[in-house]
Amino acid sequence: MDLSEFLLIFVCIQNFGLIDASDGDRSPFYQKCLKSCTSANCTKDGLSLSEKALKHQDVGSRLLRWGCKDECQYHCMWRTVLGFQERGYEIPKFHGKWPFVRLFGVQEPASAFASLLNLAVHVHMYREITSQFSVKTTPLVLFWHGFVVVCVHAWTWSTIFHTRDTPFTEFMDYACALSMVMALFVAAVVRVFHRRKKLTLGILLLPLLYYIEHVRYLYSGRIDYEYNMQVNVFFGVAGSLIWLVWSIIQYLGGRWYAWRMVAFTLLSGAALALELFDFPPKYHAWDAHALWHLSTAPLPVLFYRFVIEDLRFLQSSQFVEKDNLKLT
Known part of the structure; x- marks a missing residue:
């Protein structure tokens, strides 16, 4: 294996995790929102909503087991969409999917x-x-x-x-x-x-x-x-x-x-x-x-x-x- 082949494989491995990424979830605004939301609303393990945040979660989302990470991704997604639209950009995808409004916890x-x-x-x-x-x-x-x-x-x-x-x-x-x-x-x-x-x-x-x-x-x-x-x-x-x-x-x-x-x-x-x-x-x-x-x-x-x-x-x-x- 020569150097060029090794570098090509290395670059592919390093970027493998970004294959299913999209403009929305790659944006710095979205990533910053996720960190802020997780810090403010999640338990220490980052999985569950804090007691304060849990009070604001609707019954449908609670029954369908929307965790803290899911809630933060959903709310940050819409904040990012609003930011894109305010700047005249097209609506972005997130993790390969279009943003959908959630209804009684139903994702699509x-x-x-x-x-x-x-x-x-x-x-x-x-x-x-x-x-x-x-x-x-x-x-x-x-x-x-x-x-x-x-x-x-x-x-x-x-x-x-x-x-x-x-x-x-x-x-x-x-x-x-x-x-x-x-x-x-x-x-x-x-x-x-x-x-x-x-x-x-x-x-x-x-x-x-x-x-x-x-x-x-x-x-x-x-x-x-x-x-x-x-x-x-x-x-x-x-x-x-x-x-x-x-x-x-x-x-x-x-x-x-x-x-x-x-x-x-x-x-x-x-x-x-x-x-x-x-x-x-x-x-x-x-x-x-x-x-x-x-x-x-x-x-x-x-x-x-x-x-x-x-x-x-x-x-x-x-x-x-x-x-x-x-x-x-």
């Missing part, structure tokens, strides 16, 4: 609300499926029960993560988000090849094993966010293409209800485009990510309406097959 209220709305839609449509179809008499209905469980679990953790961002809630949000993307991919394969169980298992075995390995990687805490996004995009595009091609073929073959899956797939792709935008939150709450979650809330209605009609088709096909067997 708009994204949390939109996630909760998605969760409610999935639960509502699940009730329609369970009220209309029996596991014993309808093909694939048990699979759709499992699919809904995955989606409900994912949106629950999305709500929790946007309510309170911690290393564990971040891990659960990422792991569950990928589980929902992969569930849609798995559902496409299962629906297309459901009569050929060995082929279906053969196609899905490697992706399912990969998911387990990826979750283990996410749990390590050393997350490459770009790589994680690429994994989601790969399985999302793969599942969407399968659904799109199959649904178009079904629609042209006379199953008119397949238009719902075509519409769901195209609209989901259009909604995802919101993630490409990056702008300061409107009203300090609605950023591109929150708007993306809000735009996806109505889409499960299209999806589950397709599922319901498809289950009716499979149910009627099963009865026809039984009648034909009796005649023979």
